[in-house]
Amino acid sequence: MVNIIISPRVSAFLQEHKSRWGTKIVFVLQSHTDEPIHVLNLTHMIESPDYSGFSFRQVQQLLLNQSTIPQTDVVTLKQVDNELNRLIKLKAWRQSVEADCSDIDKTIQQLVSYRKETTRPNGTIKGFRSAVEREYQRHQKAIQRLLKKAKKDCPDAYAYIRNHLKSGIYFQWVTDDIDNKKFVFPTIQNKKKTTTTHRRC
Known part of the structure; x- marks a missing residue:
């Protein structure tokens, strides 16, 4: 020293x-x-x-x-996509009968935000x-x-x-x-x- x-x-x-x-x-x-x-x-x-x-x-x-720890996994993303598809169809039906869709819109926004936060624009999973x-x-x-x-x-x-x-x-x-x-x-x-x-x- x-x-x-x-x-x-x-x-x-x-x-x-x-x-x-x-x-x-x-x-x-x-x-x-x-x-x-x-x-x-x-x-x-x-x-x-x-x-x-x-x-x-x-x-x-x-x-x-x-090594980078992934923020999510393929199975979770698939579940998110399936739920989004279900909610979009449900929203379309509610709109056809002029029912309130605010609760569905909120859930859809949360799922979309989750996907955006955990994946890149090309769809690959982000890492911590x-x-x-x-x-x-x-x-x-x-x-x-x-x-x-x-x-x-x-x-x-x-x-x-x-x-x-x-x-x-x-x-x-x-x-x-x-x-x-x-x-x-x-x-x-x-x-x-x-x-x-x-x-x-």
Whole structure:
């Protein structure tokens, strides 16, 4: 570990905001300078989850499994479609006898909304965000909030964090200043194309 020397003003700012998740990220990265830390490992280093009751194999699967969990299944969607067809026919009959259809309209809207929320325009099933993407977004937003606060209250801390913190699937605290030309603000891309290249906060 490299000894990190920072100005009193920066140190005071970080201590004042030590309870912030973004500051905790900074502290963990500073304690492992120049060491790339995976987003999931970073989470566990800040706030270790309770794995009591889990076997070692189960824990490994929880940490390593980045596959997407589907939001629904084919059987459920088929049931939804069948119910929609039934309700549409029932609504047509009610309209023919000039009966109230408000209850049917409400149910139809709920089923249509469910289908829209769980499937893509091409009909394929959506998946919940992977643990990696979720934690990346969590860390990135925390850092951005910290930077916003620092830019307002302590410009030195703002510059200090931006010049040393790299983010991506792996976060890293770099002892040498980061070359501004090599890093851009990170964005989450399609899961299948997510890059592991380090990017600047």
